[in-house]
Amino acid sequence: MSTTEECRAGTAYERVQAGPEFADLRRRLRRFVFPMSAAFLVWYLAYVLLASYASELMATKVLGNVNVGLVVGLLQFVSTFAITTAYVRFANRHIDPAAERIRHQIEGQVR
Amino acid sequence: MDTPSLIALVAIALVGVVSAVIGSLGVRVARSTSDFLVASRTVGTIPNAAAISGEYLSAAAFLGVAGLVLREGTDGLWYPIAFTAGYLALLLFVAAPLRRSGAYTVPDFAESRLGPGPLRAVCTAFVLLIGTLYLLPQLQGAGLSLTTLTGLPSWAGVLGAGVLVVLTVVAGGMRSITFVQAFQFWLKLTALLVPTVIALGFFFADDRALDRPTAPVFPAETTIDVRTPVRLEVAEPVELTAAGTVDGVPVAAPITWAPGVHEVAAGATLRFPAGEPVPVPAGSPSTDRAWLDPLSGPDGERLLEIYSILTAGILGTMGLPHVLVRFYTNTDGRAARRTTVVVLAMIGGTFVLSVLLGLVSRMFTPQLLVDGRTDGAVLLVPTAVLGAGWPGWLLGGLVAAGAAAAFLSTSSGLVVSLAGVLFTDVLRGRFRDFRFAAVLSAVLPIALALSVTRLDFSQTVPLVFAVAASTFCPMLVLGIWWRGLTSAGAIAGMCVGGVTSLVGVVYTLFLTDRGGVLGVLLTRPAVVTAPLAFLTMVLVSRRTRSRIPLDANRTLLRLHAPERLGLDHDRAEQQPSSGPQ
Numbered sequence: 183m184s185t186t187e188e189c190r191a192g193t194a195y196e197r198v199q200a201g202p203e204f205a206d207l208r209r210r211l212r213r214f215v216f217p218m219s220a221a222f223l224v225w226y227l228a229y230v231l232l233a234s235y236a237s238e239l240m241a242t243k244v245l246g247n248v249n250v251g252l253v254v255g256l257l258q259f260v261s262t263f264a265i266t267t268a269y270v271r272f273a274n275r276h277i278d279p280a281a282e283r284i285r286h287q288i289e290g291q292v293r
Numbered sequence: 294m295d296t297p298s299l300i301a302l303v304a305i306a307l308v309g310v311v312s313a314v315i316g317s318l319g320v321r322v323a324r325s326t327s328d329f330l331v332a333s334r335t336v337g338t339i340p341n342a343a344a345i346s347g348e349y350l351s352a353a354a355f356l357g358v359a360g361l362v363l364r365e366g367t368d369g370l371w372y373p374i375a376f377t378a379g380y381l382a383l384l385l386f387v388a389a390p391l392r393r394s395g396a397y398t399v400p401d402f403a404e405s406r407l408g409p410g411p412l413r414a415v416c417t418a419f420v421l422l423i424g425t426l427y428l429l430p431q432l433q434g435a436g437l438s439l440t441t442l443t444g445l446p447s448w449a450g451v452l453g454a455g456v457l458v459v460l461t462v463v464a465g466g467m468r469s470i471t472f473v474q475a476f477q478f479w480l481k482l483t484a485l486l487v488p489t490v491i492a493l494g495f496f497f498a499d500d501r502a503l504d505r506p507t508a509p510v511f512p513a514e515t516t517i518d519v520r521t522p523v524r525l526e527v528a529e530p531v532e533l534t535a536a537g538t539v540d541g542v543p544v545a546a547p548i549t550w551a552p553g554v555h556e557v558a559a560g561a562t563l564r565f566p567a568g569e570p571v572p573v574p575a576g577s578p579s580t581d582r583a584w585l586d587p588l589s590g591p592d593g594e595r596l597l598e599i600y601s602i603l604t605a606g607i608l609g610t611m612g613l614p615h616v617l618v619r620f621y622t623n624t625d626g627r628a629a630r631r632t633t634v635v636v637l638a639m640i641g642g643t644f645v646l647s648v649l650l651g652l653v654s655r656m657f658t659p660q661l662l663v664d665g666r667t668d669g670a671v672l673l674v675p676t677a678v679l680g681a682g683w684p685g686w687l688l689g690g691l692v693a694a695g696a697a698a699a700f701l702s703t704s705s706g707l708v709v710s711l712a713g714v715l716f717t718d719v720l721r722g723r724f725r726d727f728r729f730a731a732v733l734s735a736v737l738p739i740a741l742a743l744s745v746t747r748l749d750f751s752q753t754v755p756l757v758f759a760v761a762a763s764t765f766c767p768m769l770v771l772g773i774w775w776r777g778l779t780s781a782g783a784i785a786g787m788c789v790g791g792v793t794s795l796v797g798v799v800y801t802l803f804l805t806d807r808g809g810v811l812g813v814l815l816t817r818p819a820v821v822t823a824p825l826a827f828l829t830m831v832l833v834s835r836r837t838r839s840r841i842p843l844d845a846n847r848t849l850l851r852l853h854a855p856e857r858l859g860l861d862h863d864r865a866e867q868q869p870s871s872g873p874q
Binding site: 237266 | 367368370371373374377378380381382384385386585586587595596599600603607627630631633634637638641644645648850853854
């Protein structure tokens with residue numbers, strides 16, 4: 183790639199970065215990632231608090247030797263997996279198509 | 294040497310040989326991004342995910358989680374939960390942008406994001422430090438496994454394991470390392486699955502209850518040689534025969550311990566008849582009911598400790614040098630995401646098995662509580678469940694092989710990362726041979742592992758995560774998500790976080806714990822040091838605002854624009870198949 187082309191590419195990027203499509207893409211990503219992280223942190227911290235301040239509840243037997251605390255603890259693994267799956271589906275459905283549109287736009291401007 | 298020891302040794306040797314054979318099928322040593330990219334075109338999602346999980350699930354995870362659950366019960370769940378959540382945090386905040394940056398080590402990322410300067414050297418120092426600290430429990434775990442399984446001295450295990458790791462690294466190429474680690478993952482999973490299923494079968498067939506208001510009992514007459522001084526707690530009177538110094542008095546006779554704490558000096562021998570209650574380390578839940586219930590009542594120090602473990606696990610994972618590298622073995626971001634889902638299922642599944650095995654080990658191997666070798670639970674459950682005889686020995690051999698695989702995969706990943714940084718940043722071509730760097734990076738950890746007294750995995754591993762959470766985590770997260778980060782801010786933050794968390798490391802490794810809130814903060818520093826590092830980075834960056842890199846906007850655009858945009862020139866050149874055509 184020659185220097186002039188690089189310059190033109192650079193301005194194309196800047197235009198895209200300033201453009202509404204890219205802003206929309208970033209907003210979508212942030213709107214998903216940050217609330218999701220907050221939700222999963224609250225869920226972990228809630229378990230710790232439940233364990234210390236609602237020990238009666240956590241010690242309730244569910245089945246034989248298994249108490250609520252153990253079930254909720256094991257559910258943490260399941261919920262981690264569920265959040266990951268949700269993120270991947272979200273990225274495949276919303277982020278990738280938006281990126282594709284912006285890419286076409288950039289290529290149109292550079293070439 | 295008896296038959297079970299011999300079987301265990303043969304099993305461990307077999308893992309080494311098979312790993313070396315798979316490893317030697319490739320020729321090139323992995324040391325550049327393009328090697329990972331080459332590997333990515335020939336490795337499928339499942340083997341790749343298995344390799345990532347294999348590398349992440351260390352000996353500490355394989356042995357430590359079950360041991361922790363044996364001692365702490367439901368409260369022990371925090372560690373595996375934190376390590377699993379750490380992987381999720383890595384995926385959400387760091388993985389994809391770091392992949393797009395084209396940097397394959399943390400120093401590379403720091404330089405490309407914040408410009409050349411002393412920052413790179415600081416990052417290099419922390420990669421070496423964190424890698425060395427993380428190799429320490431791995432090597433000592435190998436020593437513990439060898440002592441538990443065969444009775445050989447633990448230094449033989451540390452040395453043998455060190456040599457084996459260097460050999461596999463020197464022999465391996467990236468493509469073959471991936472397959473070696475995939476093989477090791479499946480071995481680990483099998484070595485946990487089979488004994489867990491068998492032990493659970495016996496547990497339910499016997500109709501035994503875990504939830505008793507009493508302590509666990511010795512299943513048979515048990516003699517315990519106390520090697521390091523211990524403080525033991527009993528909830529009900531215990532009859533035993535002691536020889537040595539107990540509670541400060543030399544004894545050699547049958548005695549009865551009243552409920553409370555008893556001190557046993559090193560060199561003492563304790564013999565417990567079958568059916569006696571098992572003493573537990575002071576501070577751990579002494580009855581089965583207290584053990585099974587999460588946190589009985591509000592306890593400020595315990596709460597602080599748990600939050601700190603969670604902070605270390607969640608934030609520390611993204612700062613481990615050998616974990617980040619792995620994302621390059623995917624062809625694109627989409628493949629990387631698909632791989633991560635499989636990885637999380639694999640890691641979560643393995644941890645759940647470890648937890649279950651730890652729960653039933655309370656029934657079968659409670660004697661480990663007495664001499665503080667709970668980390669050996671996984672290794673001893675097979676013979677405890679199936680008894681002395683070929684079925685038990687063979688199952689023991691399988692578990693030994695799993696432990697060897699767990700140890701080898703993480704350690705070789707760490708040595709590769711350390712050697713890579715040594716080779717490019719420290720030696721700088723003074724030595725032409727990457728193999729020399731590999732040997733060099735293993736020498737210090739081996740020496741440290743031989744000279745420092747072994748602590749439980751539950752103590753050492755969260756400490757390493759704490760150092761990573763207080764140095765690389767803030768640098769990566771702010772570097773990726775905040776335009777205002779400056780080189781000076783990053784250096785200041787990493788130094789503040791690094792030094793404060795290292796105080797904790799030195800305190801835990803070399804001094805005795807005095808307890809109290811300060812003791813908790815020194816042994817579990819992450820809850821203070823990680824926020825402190827973030828804060829320092831932000832404040833110093835604010836004050837040095839004029840030194841924000843000129844290309845910060847453009848770098849951030851490149852990090853956050855999905856790669857289908859085709860903005861990543863460097864990578865597109867290296868890998869024409871996924872670039873814009």
